Structure formats: structure tokens, C-alpha cells
Amino acid sequence: GAGVSQSPSNKVTEKGKDVELRCDPISGHTALYWYRQSLGQGLEFLIYFQGNSAPDKSGLPSDRFSAERTGGSVSTLTIQRTQQEDSAVYLCASRLLGSNTEAFFGQGTRLTVV
Amino acid sequence: QKEVEQDPGPLSVPEGAIVSLNCTYSNSAFQYFMWYRQYSRKGPELLMYTYSSGNKEDGRFTAQVDKSSKYISLFIRDSQPSDSATYLCAMNEGGTSYGKLTFGQGTILTVHP
Numbered sequence: 001g002a003g004v005s006q007s008p009s010n011k012v013t014e015k016g017k018d019v020e021l022r023c024d025p026i027s028g029h030t031a032l033y034w035y036r037q038s039l040g041q042g043l044e045f046l047i048y049f050q051g052n053s054a055p056d057k058s059g060l061p062s063d064r065f066s067a068e069r070t071g072g073s074v075s076t077l078t079i080q081r082t083q084q085e086d087s088a089v090y091l092c093a094s095r096l097l098g099s100n101t102e103a104f105f106g107q108g109t110r111l112t113v114v
Numbered sequence: 115q116k117e118v119e120q121d122p123g124p125l126s127v128p129e130g131a132i133v134s135l136n137c138t139y140s141n142s143a144f145q146y147f148m149w150y151r152q153y154s155r156k157g158p159e160l161l162m163y164t165y166s167s168g169n170k171e172d173g174r175f176t177a178q179v180d181k182s183s184k185y186i187s188l189f190i191r192d193s194q195p196s197d198s199a200t201y202l203c204a205m206n207e208g209g210t211s212y213g214k215l216t217f218g219q220g221t222i223l224t225v226h227p
Binding site: 004035041043045048091102103107108 | 118120155156157158159160163202204214215216217218219220
């Protein structure tokens with residue numbers, strides 16, 4: 001296996017509902033990223049986990065967004081009270097410790113808020 | 115102003131053409147530079163990775179970095195229809211404590227037969 005796995009691949013939700021997006025990184029990868037990609041836009045950084053260090057949450061657009069990483073492995077991105085502008089592809093990536101290693105991306109979760 | 119600027123295109127070229135993709139950046143702390151390729155409805159995949167100023171070649175692909183001008187380029191020689199994708203530049207400051215990747219907007223490339 002063993003690429004980065006994201007679920008669900010597609011999610012349609014009603015405005016105001018909460019959603020949870022899941023990311024299973026490559027085994028042994030200590031760094032995990034969440035990015036958001038809106039139509040025609042580049043990747044917007046959301047949050048970065050590195051080992052046991054405090055996560056870099058500087059990219060989260062509002063307090064409706066939160067993420068956690070349990071046991072240094074699986075991560076969940078939660079969006080509360082979804083809005084239509086939250087519609088995007090949410091991408092997760094993982095990499096080994098160190099700055100000169102490749103970040104591997106999952107295929108993303110396409111979120112549509114109606 | 116965004117930290118990384120990339121012309122979104124779209125760019126359409128005939129098969130066999132030389133393609134030039136470019137990004138400029140404003141953060142002088144960036145030390146590592148990458149090019150990712152993203153096919154439709156797929157996650158980005160690493161294409162090229164460079165650290166220092168200069169050129170790096172890999173088959174039909176050449177990555178060029180000019181830190182003095184804060185400018186990076188990706189050249190594709192003898193372009194093929196299979197090269198049709200979105201190309202994203204990415205960069206980070208390096209060091210084990212800070213691995214955040216900052217991406218450009220992406221350039222949509224179509225190579226037609």
C-alpha cells in the first residue's frame with residue numbers, strides 16, 4: 001500500500017452541518033499537512049503537524065476549522081457549521097522528518113456545501 | 115501580495131514544443147524549491163526538487179533557480195500530450211523545524227497532438 005489515504009473521496013453536505021475529513025498518512029511519516037485547493041487556485045496551507053511538536057495552525061481560516069492527529073498517525077480535519085465558501089478539495093500530505101524529503105499527497109476529499 | 119506568484123495560464127502548446135513555467139517569490143528565507151505535477155482529480159506529485167541556485171536536469175525536465183532574482187523556472191523539452199496537467203511550484207524555508215510548503219497558484223498546461 002501504502003500511499004496517503006483520504007476519506008471520503010467526495011462529500012456533499014448542507015450548509016450549517018459539521019463535517020469530518022480523514023487522512024491516513026504513510027506509515028512512519030512524522031510530518032502531516034492539510035491543504036485546501038479551490039477551483040482554479042493553488043494549494044492553501046491550513047495546518048502542519050510535526051511529530052510531538054505543537055501544530056502550526058497559522059493557515060486555518062476561521063475557528064470553525066480544527067484538526068487533530070491521534071497517536072502521531074491518523075489525522076482528522078473538522079469543519080463546523082459549514083459555509084458554501086468551504087467548498088473545495090481538501091488535500092492531505094505526509095513526509096519523513098527533514099526538510100529535503102518529498103511530501104506525498106493523497107487524492108483529496110472533494111467537499112461541496114449546498 | 116502572495117509569497118509565491120505563478121502565472122495560472124492556461125498554456126496550450128503543440129506536441130514537441132519547449133515549455134517554460136515560472137514562479138517568483140518574495141520570501142528570501144526560502145531555500146528549497148520544488149515542482150509538482152497534478153493530473154485532473156489527483157493529488158500533486160513531486161516532479162523536481164532543487165536546493166541551490168543553478169540548473170538541475172532530469173530527462174526532458176530542467177529546473178532552474180535564481181535566488182538573487184527570486185525566480186524559478188521549469189522547462190519541459192519535447193513536450194508530450196501526457197505532460198498535460200497543472201504544474202505547481204512550491205518552496206519552503208528548510209530546516210528540520212519548519213517544513214511548511216508554500217505553493218504557487220499552478221499553471222494549467224495542455225499539449226495537443
